[in-house]
Amino acid sequence: MDALQALRDATEPKPVVAIVGGAVAGSEAAAACAARGAIPVVFEQGQRPYGKIEDGLPRWHEKLRDKEYRKIDENLASSEVIFVPETEIGSNLSWDELYAHLGFSAVVLANGAWRDRPLPVEGADTYNGRGLVYQNELVYWFNHYVDEGYDGPVFEVPDDTIVVGGGLASIDVVKIVNLELYARALRERGIKVDLTEMELKGIPRTLEAHGITAEELGVKGATLYYRRRKEDMPLASADNPTPEKLAKLQAARVKIMDRVISKYFVKFEPLCKPIDTLTEGGRLTGIRFQKTEVVDGRVRALEGTEFDVHSSLVISSIGSIPKPIDGIPTKGELYHYDSWDTGEVHGLPGVFGLGNVLTGKGNIKDSRANAIEIIEKVVAAYLGVGDEPIEALGETSAEVEAVAKKAAAGRPMTVHQMKALAERIGERHQELGYTDYPSWIADHT
């Protein structure tokens, strides 16, 4: 019997878990809940559940993307999982209704980081769309403009684009800009290149294969401005590295960045911090930077070193943060957790964050591992469906034990609530024309 039917036909209370977001972390959490005998209901804002795999990871990562799509599909196509697409929590379904009224046994936030961190320059945001673009929009466009019938925002990247950033995603952004610029310049000479192939080969080898030099094309290319140095870039990391390990990490970071510079003709300006906007006629026309130094790991601005960079497009790529949802407490730019180990959300018993929304690490492996760990160790214990005796969980972490002790409070959904929920979900499915996961995905591919 499928899970929705099980809700309809319920004769005894059962743990039912709401999962917000159906991508890497959410789909993994759903599978882990089902394996523990809880019924997972996945609410996904998008038509498709692939999250940053589809909209963040640039489209040249074809193999990785296909592999991750398959894993997500495998988890969500299970008859033990209820999938509700096109349902944004905080908009199509309010947090209050989800948390307080529907009677879920637990709520898992697996909604990733869907908001760009604002560029820390006063007034810059007023130029969004007028000379300023944020990373997520740009990558979305890059990944989807090739789709048939694409009708989202369209960007024309100019040859004086600058990117403010420094993490892995900002490297993808400068690569996107330069691949676009060189492909366009080649197209103007009657040479058509495939961007995915050019990404693999690199720009110099692509030009060489067509018997053309960079000088002949005359492309200036994008410049990445970073407030620290190459060796500080979060491109390779380790927890509490020894001095030797740190030296190795720093060397690895320099090597990665040098390769990006040579393989994609990216220009790089370290130790520069954006401090002001340059504007003209209501548009952002550049950024005023200030030089910095890194002392004991801290960035220090250097007085009297300001300089202006004029550019028709500034791309801000300084990280993504969770989108606020009315009803979920925040602390700074993140949700307010009582513990990073358990993902417990402050003041909301039975609500747990997992995956990117909790770890803040833009990394598929970490998102998946964290989702499994939190479900297996914490949510299962909370619901009273864990494999391990509650006392054993205390050995891994005191905080896990504390949550596990609350397991007795894990509230199974009542039969009445399950039937009412099944009716709500059935109505939503009908509204959307949703019958089952495989047909839905086939219809939306």
Ligand SMILES: Cc1cc2nc3c(=O)[nH]c(=O)nc-3n(C[C@H](O)[C@H](O)[C@H](O)COP(=O)(O)OP(=O)(O)OC[C@H]3O[C@@H](n4cnc5c(N)ncnc54)[C@H](O)[C@@H]3O)c2cc1C
């Ligand atoms: C440019 C870029 C490049 C990257 N490159 C790499 C890489 O090379 N290697 C790597 O390992 N990682 C990479 N990552 C990071 C990786 O893609 C993510 O860390 C990982 O996919 C996060 O998975 P997640 O399930 O935690 O979150 P997400 O993929 O963000 O999933 C969250 C899901 O929740 C849904 N959602 C959000 N809000 C709501 C709501 N209110 N209601 C309902 N649903 C909601 C979203 O639609 C989405 O499906 C990259 C990320 C970016 C942006």
